[in-house]
Amino acid sequence: WLRRYDRLKGIADAPGTPALAHFDRDPSPCMYHEGLLLVAPSDTANVFALDADTGETVWLSDQLADVKHLLGVAGQNFIVSGNRLRSIDVRSGKTRFVWPESEHAGIRGLGRGVLAGDEIFWPTRSEIYVIHAITGARTRAPIDLGPVSNCGANLVAANKRLIVAGPDKLMAFGAALP
Numbered sequence: 001w002l003r004r005y006d007r008l009k010g011i012a013d014a015p016g017t018p019a020l021a022h023f024d025r026d027p028s029p030c031m032y033h034e035g036l037l038l039v040a041p042s043d044t045a046n047v048f049a050l051d052a053d054t055g056e057t058v059w060l061s062d063q064l065a066d067v068k069h070l071l072g073v074a075g076q077n078f079i080v081s082g083n084r085l086r087s088i089d090v091r092s093g094k095t096r097f098v099w100p101e102s103e104h105a106g107i108r109g110l111g112r113g114v115l116a117g118d119e120i121f122w123p124t125r126s127e128i129y130v131i132h133a134i135t136g137a138r139t140r141a142p143i144d145l146g147p148v149s150n151c152g153a154n155l156v157a158a159n160k161r162l163i164v165a166g167p168d169k170l171m172a173f174g175a176a177l178p
Contacts, residue, residue, distance in 0.1 A: 001054060001055035002055070003050060003055040005041070005044055005046065005048070006044060006046070007041075007043045007044055029070075030070075031070050031072065031073070031078075032052060033073045033078070033090060034090075035051065035052050035053065036049045036050065036051065036052060036058060036090065036091075037049065037050045037051075037052050038070055038073075038078055038090070040064070040067050040068075040070055040080070045062055045064075045065035046060050046061065046062050046064075047060075047061050047064040047067055047080065047088075047093075048060040048061065048093075049078075049090070049091075049093060058091070058093075059091075059092055059093030060093065061088070061093045063095070064080065064086065064088075066082040066083050066084070067080045067081070067082045067086065068081065068082040068109075068112075069081045069082065069112050069113065071112075071113055071114065071115045071120065072115035073090050073115075074115060074117075074118050074133035074134060075118075075133070075134055076089060076090050076091060077089070077090065077096055077133055077134055078090040079115050079120055079133055081109050081112075081113050081120075081122060082109060083103070083108050083109055084098055084099060084100060084103070084107075084108075084109065085098070085099045085109070085113070085120060085122050085131060085136075086098050086099075087133065087134075087136060096136070097135075097136030098136075099129075099131055099136050107124055107129070108124060108125070109122060109123065109124060109152075110123055110124050110125050110151065110152025110153075111123040111152035111153045111154045111155070112154040112155060113128075113155055114155040114156055114157050114162070115133060116157040116162070118132060118133045118134055119131070119132060119133060119139055119140075120132075120133050121143075121155050121157075121162055123145065123152050123153045123154070123155060123164075124145075124152065125145075125150065125151060125152055126144070126145050126146065126150060127142035127143060127144060127145055128142060128143040128145060128153070128155070128162075128164070129142050130142070130143070143162075143173070145164070145166070147169075147171060148164050148165075148166040148169045148170075148171045149164075149166030149167060149169065151166075151167060152166075153165055153166050160174075161173060161174055
């Protein structure tokens, strides 16, 4: 099957027009979960789920333009991030939680987080917050990014370790993951 979607192009290039948040998305691969393809292209503000067998739209949300990263699925919670973390019901597309709740909380994502088990490790400018993927509650004290970066980081989980990549340093936290 082939699936077409409404694309926005050229708007971010118009003089005097502010860039739309979704144009900041890095190329983000689709995710597959139990017969669904979860998609967040950079040329549309929409995030959507498609039936993997037919290409039919299962759900579509135009409320997730600031989403930059698809982190994974825990239970039935589709975890996405950008300026904030969000949990979306993977079958309906309805938001389950947003963390932090307010855009004005003074906490803003900066880099790619990682879903490890039921925990989300989410980098900001100076710390990594650890959030329960099902409840949205903080599960650990923030991890200081100071030794690695003062401008966010990208994270990956490997061999029960959290690997943190700053702009010019790597750090591995041992036995930090379930």
